[in-house]
Amino acid sequence: MLDKLWLIPLIPFAGFLLNGLFGKKIGNGLVTAVALAASGLTAMVSTLAVFQYLGAYPDHGRHLDRVYNWFTAGGIGTDVAFQLDPLSIVMLMVVTWVGFLIHLYSVGYMGEEDGYGRYFAYLNLFLSAMLILVLGSSYLFIFVGWEGVGLCSYLLIGFYYDRDYAAAAGKKAFIVNRIGDFGFLIAMFLMFNYAGTVDFAGVQSMAARGQLTPTVITAICLLLFLGACGKSAQIPLYIWLPDAMAGPTPVSALIHAATMVTAGVYMLVRSNLLYRMSPSAMMVVALIGGLTALFSATIAVAQNDIKKVLAYSTVSQLGFMFIGVGVGAFTSGIFHLVTHAFFKACLFLGAGSVIHAMGGEQDMRKMGGLRKKIPTTFWTFTVATIAISGFPPFAGFFSKDEILASAFATPYFPAVGKLVWLMGTVAAFFTAFYMFRLWYLTFTGDFRGTHEQEHHLHESPWTMTFPLQVLAVLSIIGGFIGLPQMLHTPVTNLLEHWMQPVIPEIEGIGKLIEIPVGTEATVALVSTLLAALAWYLARQRYRGRGLAADLATEQSHPGLVHTLENKYYVDEGYDATVVTPLRQLSIFSWKVIDGIIDGTLGLVGYTVAAIGDLLRFFQTGNVRNYALMLFGAVVILMWVFA
Amino acid sequence: MPGIPTNYFLILSAILFTIGVCGVLTRRNGITIFMSIELMVNAVNLTFVAYARQFHSLHGLIFVFFVMAIAAAEAAVGLAIFIALYHHRDTIDVDEANLMHW
Numbered sequence: 001m002l003d004k005l006w007l008i009p010l011i012p013f014a015g016f017l018l019n020g021l022f023g024k025k026i027g028n029g030l031v032t033a034v035a036l037a038a039s040g041l042t043a044m045v046s047t048l049a050v051f052q053y054l055g056a057y058p059d060h061g062r063h064l065d066r067v068y069n070w071f072t073a074g075g076i077g078t079d080v081a082f083q084l085d086p087l088s089i090v091m092l093m094v095v096t097w098v099g100f101l102i103h104l105y106s107v108g109y110m111g112e113e114d115g116y117g118r119y120f121a122y123l124n125l126f127l128s129a130m131l132i133l134v135l136g137s138s139y140l141f142i143f144v145g146w147e148g149v150g151l152c153s154y155l156l157i158g159f160y161y162d163r164d165y166a167a168a169a170g171k172k173a174f175i176v177n178r179i180g181d182f183g184f185l186i187a188m189f190l191m192f193n194y195a196g197t198v199d200f201a202g203v204q205s206m207a208a209r210g211q212l213t214p215t216v217i218t219a220i221c222l223l224l225f226l227g228a229c230g231k232s233a234q235i236p237l238y239i240w241l242p243d244a245m246a247g248p249t250p251v252s253a254l255i256h257a258a259t260m261v262t263a264g265v266y267m268l269v270r271s272n273l274l275y276r277m278s279p280s281a282m283m284v285v286a287l288i289g290g291l292t293a294l295f296s297a298t299i300a301v302a303q304n305d306i307k308k309v310l311a312y313s314t315v316s317q318l319g320f321m322f323i324g325v326g327v328g329a330f331t332s333g334i335f336h337l338v339t340h341a342f343f344k345a346c347l348f349l350g351a352g353s354v355i356h357a358m359g360g361e362q363d364m365r366k367m368g369g370l371r372k373k374i375p376t377t378f379w380t381f382t383v384a385t386i387a388i389s390g391f392p393p394f395a396g397f398f399s400k401d402e403i404l405a406s407a408f409a410t411p412y413f414p415a416v417g418k419l420v421w422l423m424g425t426v427a428a429f430f431t432a433f434y435m436f437r438l439w440y441l442t443f444t445g446d447f448r449g450t451h452e453q454e455h456h457l458h459e460s461p462w463t464m465t466f467p468l469q470v471l472a473v474l475s476i477i478g479g480f481i482g483l484p485q486m487l488h489t490p491v492t493n494l495l496e497h498w499m500q501p502v503i504p505e506i507e508g509i510g511k512l513i514e515i516p517v518g519t520e521a522t523v524a525l526v527s528t529l530l531a532a533l534a535w536y537l538a539r540q541r542y543r544g545r546g547l548a549a550d551l552a553t554e555q556s557h558p559g560l561v562h563t564l565e566n567k568y569y570v571d572e573g574y575d576a577t578v579v580t581p582l583r584q585l586s587i588f589s590w591k592v593i594d595g596i597i598d599g600t601l602g603l604v605g606y607t608v609a610a611i612g613d614l615l616r617f618f619q620t621g622n623v624r625n626y627a628l629m630l631f632g633a634v635v636i637l638m639w640v641f642a
Numbered sequence: 643m644p645g646i647p648t649n650y651f652l653i654l655s656a657i658l659f660t661i662g663v664c665g666v667l668t669r670r671n672g673i674t675i676f677m678s679i680e681l682m683v684n685a686v687n688l689t690f691v692a693y694a695r696q697f698h699s700l701h702g703l704i705f706v707f708f709v710m711a712i713a714a715a716e717a718a719v720g721l722a723i724f725i726a727l728y729h730h731r732d733t734i735d736v737d738e739a740n741l742m743h744w
Contacts, residue, residue: 621743623675623736627666 023117180230286326
């Protein structure tokens with residue numbers, strides 16, 4: 001299997017071709033079979049490859065499977081090559097298995113929708129691109145996957161293309177991502193120019209041997225981070241992700257929570273050596289991560305659309321991952337990526353199940369009391385809520401606290417680290433609050449929807465509840481792959497040991513973080529207490545009271561509530577500062593610049609036409625006229641020259 | 643050089659040529675135009691011959707042969723055109739053959 005890694009992305013691609021070309025003809029049953037077979041098979045093949053890797057590389061080194069030389073020109077070039085190493089394997093397992101679960105879920109969720117074949121074709125294509133992204137061995141090759149997942153994201157956000165807002169959201173996602181991709185591209189140009197290669201190992205060894213100046217490294221790091229900001233929805237490019245909720249809910253779970261949006265984190269961890277050589281770039285990453293985590297967590301508090309809450313929650317959690325990466329705790333960033341993939345996929349799929357039960361309703365103000373109607377969804381959602389809120393011993397607690405403790409103890413920039421820790425901790429408080437707000441509003445109290453909706457309420461089919469249950473279990477136990485040192489369990493920091501080869505210790509480059517047990521315990525205690533406080537506050541406000549508390553706050557602090565509800569007017573701000581001026585520039589170019597150019601060309605044309613009109617007079621078609629002109633001309637010429 | 647001065651020939655030639663030009667410009671009958679053109683050609687021939695006589699040179703005479711040969715060829719082509727025109731239009735009035743205008 002190890003020499004056929006290319007099969008892993010190729011299998012879902014074959015599924016894409018089959019469903020994309022023949023989806024309408026072969027009927028929903030076969031579409032389901034093809035889609036599930038493709039995603040399930042690729043998950044199994046991946047797992048097989050991982051086991052073979054474990055056998056072949058006891059030291060967990062880098063396995064490279066070079067397929068062919070992509071291009072070589074002027075001394076630079078790159079291969080189409082896949083690699084397996086501990087980091088790729090973590091991503092591979094998450095992407096394929098969570099991907100498979102969500103394919104399964106989609107069978108139930110999308111069953112009655114039009115475009116069933118189209119949906120699964122896109123989903124398989126996404127899986128294929130994502131696998132190229134996690135398995136590629138050079139920046140340029142993962143860029144193929146990077147763009148591929150962006151394309152699928154666009155296609156799936158705009159899946160309901162007959163609705164204007166969905167089409168617009170798709171375009172927004174694509175355009176905002178282009179800005180990030182621009183950064184990624186420039187970073188690759190810099191690598192080609194200064195390192196002569198874009199291969200991960202090549203760039204790393206050039207950097208480790210000191211052949212890249214610190215300025216170049218910092219520039220590359222910041223530009224890569226710009227790319228990550230676009231893909232992973234960080235300030236200032238996060239605005240596309242909340243809008244991306246226009247797509248079907250399983251898509252939100254797979255692409256906009258569990259896998260694609262974490263690509264930025266993956267890329268940064270992949271480039272950890274460069275980042276460790278540029279503490280200033282790391283600081284930018286940590287600060288942006290902290291800001292994003294806090295900023296979007298506060299927005300989530302005032303959202304009423306169940307998916308919007310989860311979307312801002314995702315932005316916020318991605319911020320946590322970037323805090324981890326930024327403060328130098330690369331493993332904890334990946335750790336949170338994994339646990340987040342479990343509990344956020346579970347939350348989104350749970351929300352999808354709620355929406356399914358409500359007949360398409362997404363507004364929490366019209367829900368309530370769903371606890372007894374959809375019990376499986378309820379308990380899985382509850383587990384995931386506890387996990388994301390950070391209560392021990394659920395998955396989110398371990399990963400989030402590892403990140404916060406690392407921020408607190410970071411040796412790179414201690415003061416800024418404390419600030420980032422503070423932002424993260426406050427964000428964690430808000431996280432627990434908005435999640436329990438959502439939980440109470442959705443599942444407890446009285447039903448606030450219409451009578452028909454109440455009548456319609458039903459638990460989802462097994463294809464939907466089964467993935468929920470699996471993910472809920474993973475949300476409980478997922479954290480055990482990274483138990484902290486302080487617990488003195490037989491196996492601690494499993495993930496950190498596993499990731500060791502990816503984050504090599506090199507003389508003089510970036511110290512690894514050592515978190516004192518006291519710090520770790522304090523940080524964990526503080527955030528657990530804050531989470532408990534947030535839960536208590538949410539319980540006070542929403543338990544059995546429905547919307548009363550929110551309405552009261554809106555009465556007493558309308559400014560604050562409206563600001564949060566309208567997401568700090570960031571979209572409006574971008575509209576005024578970027579979109580409108582750009583549109584006006586375009587209109588100016590169109591009407592004025594293009595007018596001048598068109599006018600000039602038009603003038604030339606008109607002149608020629610006018611001369612032609614004039615000369616046309618002489619072409620009478622009458623032979624004697626021609627003869628007269630001929631003699632006249634001869635006479636004139638003779639008069640002139642003789 | 644005894645006999646008629648060259649000038650006389652040249653003046654005659656000019657008169658013949660002018661008559662030819664007037665014929666070409668004023669006549670509408672194709673054959674008449676053709677005859678006028680022949681008149682112009684022969685006026686030129688006369689000039690050649692006159693100069694050849696004056697300068698005792700054979701060049702002018704040779705040119706006259708060429709001109710006559712070409713005039714013959716031209717007459718053949720031209721008459722063929724007029725016959726074709728007559729087939730289509732039942733006339734050889736050149737004013738009727740004005741399809742080539744805009």
